[in-house]
Amino acid sequence: MIMRKLICAVLALCLACSMAACAGGNNSSSSASESSTSESSVVEESSSEAAEESSEAAEESSESGAEATVLSYDEYMAAELDSEVTIQAYVQAKQSWWEDKATVYLQDQDGGYFAYDMACTEEDYEKLTEGTCIQVTGFKSEWSGEVEIMDGSFTFVEGGDTFVAEALDVTEKLGTEELESYQNQKVSFKGLTVAPSTDANGGEAAFLYNYDGSGAQGDDLYFNVTVGDSEEVYTFTVESYLCGSDTEVYKAVEGLQVGQTIDCEGFLYWYEGVNPHITSVTVAG
Numbered sequence: 412m413i414m415r416k417l418i419c420a421v422l423a424l425c426l427a428c429s430m431a432a433c434a435g436g437n438n439s440s441s442s443a444s445e446s447s448t449s450e451s452s453v454v455e456e457s458s459s460e461a462a463e464e465s466s467e468a469a470e471e472s473s474e475s476g477a478e479a480t481v482l483s484y485d486e487y488m489a490a491e492l493d494s495e496v497t498i499q500a501y502v503q504a505k506q507s508w509w510e511d512k513a514t515v516y517l518q519d520q521d522g523g524y525f526a527y528d529m530a531c532t533e534e535d536y537e538k539l540t541e542g543t544c545i546q547v548t549g550f551k552s553e554w555s556g557e558v559e560i561m562d563g564s565f566t567f568v569e570g571g572d573t574f575v576a577e578a579l580d581v582t583e584k585l586g587t588e589e590l591e592s593y594q595n596q597k598v599s600f601k602g603l604t605v606a607p608s609t610d611a612n613g614g615e616a617a618f619l620y621n622y623d624g625s626g627a628q629g630d631d632l633y634f635n636v637t638v639g640d641s642e643e644v645y646t647f648t649v650e651s652y653l654c655g656s657d658t659e660v661y662k663a664v665e666g667l668q669v670g671q672t673i674d675c676e677g678f679l680y681w682y683e684g685v686n687p688h689i690t691s692v693t694v695a696g
Contacts, residue, residue, distance in 0.1 A: 484521035490551050497548040500524050501574040503597055506652035508536040516678045518576045523595030525559040544571030557681040578676045585638050599676045606635040606644050607669045617667040629656045632664045650688045663692040
């Protein structure tokens with residue numbers, strides 16, 4: 412009897428241990444399942460975020476890699492003011508470089524452009540030689556009648572050809588509305604007569620340093636001309652950043668006399684009307 416009770420006790424103890432082991436196994440399995448589910452959720456979330464970032468990066472890359480549409484001269488002139496424009500044209504002349512900026516006179520076979528204060532390193536400025544083809548992107552603007560490209564940047568057109576425009580004689584267009592359609596082109600004027608200007612002291616002069624005579628040698632030069640029998644007076648300018656005091660044209664204007672007949676070449680700049688930036692003056696008689 413004692414042996415039977417002992418055997419029963421041993422069996423009961425074994426059964427209890429077996430049940431405890433089963434219960435522990437179930438808890439371990441549940442924890443592992445929960446851990447696996449949590450890790451899977453984190454992986455899926457990370458994969459989703461990575462996919463979104465990859466998609467956004469691809470879109471940005473696509474946008475930055477898109478090539479700008481290069482406008483023809485007619486399309487450029489038809490573009491709205493303050494709109495972003497991209498053109499390709501050829502360097503005809505440039506003003507002095509300063510503070511990583513360059514102002515450039517450009518032209519293609521259809522018309523002229525004035526790119527004001529383009530971003531430009533000194534190294535690239537030296538490469539802006541006459542005839543060089545560049546692509547310019549900036550904003551089409553107008554200042555006192557002058558249509559120009561502002562806040563621009565440029566790149567050199569690799570393998571591009573060269574082009575140097577011949578000065579177009581627009582003498583007969585002076586005083587007409589048609590003249591403005593040649594704005595910023597390289598032009599010439601023939602048989603002009605030097606008309607008097609009024610200096611800062613109220614005296615008569617053939618030219619002025621600054622528009623009002625208040626300047627000195629090295630500043631811009633201004634001189635007046637008439638054409639034919641017309642009494643209409645036009646003011647021409649030697650822009651000192653384009654042609655400094657050591658250039659032939661600057662010295663030629665300093666030597667002008669009222670009544671002389673002259674021929675001029677330059678770029679058809681506009682400021683409250685025609686105001687060419689002159690690069691050459693020849694006394695004809």
